[in-house]
Amino acid sequence: MPGGLLLGDEAPNFEANTTIGRIRFHDFLGDSWGILFSHPRDFTPVCTTELGRAAKLAPEFAKKNVKLIALSIDSVEDHLAWSKDINAYNGEEPTEKLPFPIIDDKNRDLAIQLGMLDPAEKDEKGMPVTARVVFVFGPDKKLKLSILYPATTGRNFDEILRVVTSLQLTAEKRVATPVDWKDGESVMVLPTIPEEEAKALFPKGVFTKELPSGKKYLRYTPQP
Structure with missing residues (x-):
């Protein structure tokens, strides 16, 4: 095309x-x-x-x-x-x-x-x-x-609205939205942000999911 x-x-x-x-x-x-x-x-x-x-x-x-x-x-x-x-x-x-x-x-x-x-x-x-x-x-x-x-x-225009909400949020904040995310739900901390910096950026708290690999990349925070 x-x-x-x-x-x-x-x-x-x-x-x-x-x-x-x-x-x-x-x-x-x-x-x-x-x-x-x-x-x-x-x-x-x-x-x-x-x-x-x-x-x-x-x-x-x-x-x-x-x-x-x-x-x-x-x-x-x-x-x-x-x-x-x-x-x-x-x-x-x-x-x-x-x-x-x-x-x-x-x-x-x-x-x-x-x-x-x-x-x-x-x-x-x-x-x-x-x-x-x-x-x-x-x-x-x-x-x-x-x-x-x-x-x-x-x-699905409801999905398009959801995606726009994610695009606007992630354009302003250093976060990503996980699978099936909806406005108001927790978001993910970008893996490139060091742990101490993440604590300062997200005062509502950062919650890390423990994984068998021991890697701490699944980090959640309430939507900023």
Whole structure:
């Protein structure tokens, strides 16, 4: 697949037509975190449930200073008409307004540049459509996380919210989050931090799990 972004790459400062007008991506992001997520097609079942869930969770993302923006190979006109279906699916008034914009990439320029096309899924003309991609960008405009799902599997936007919470915490504190971690649970002390420094950094205490190897690398502390 041509194009694509790697962790640490800066987001391209593209211009695009969207459901809120023409944008320049860096200006849209400002100093916020950002999530750019693509879907295969408008007026399709899995995509409707995904964007419906994203709309429901939009206030939670906003609390974390995260801006959402969607993308597919459909036109702005289709995006606006489909938004009514998404709102109706959510039990809301069927308006054209969603809490985030959707990019019109009908020429596939961005999908190619960002490596979003799924060669296994094609439209009625035999052209590949966009996969279910998630890019999370930090306030520095650099890629912090990427997720790629096929067209047949819907994403878990609650998991995306959880991951963003972890990314923001670990960007500010010298900790890592363990398997299945949720906001408010204990976190792990980075193995590169010496024991005495860890005690000073984490006044709530550092708790070490004893292991057969005798190595003291499983260190927990309450979430800072």
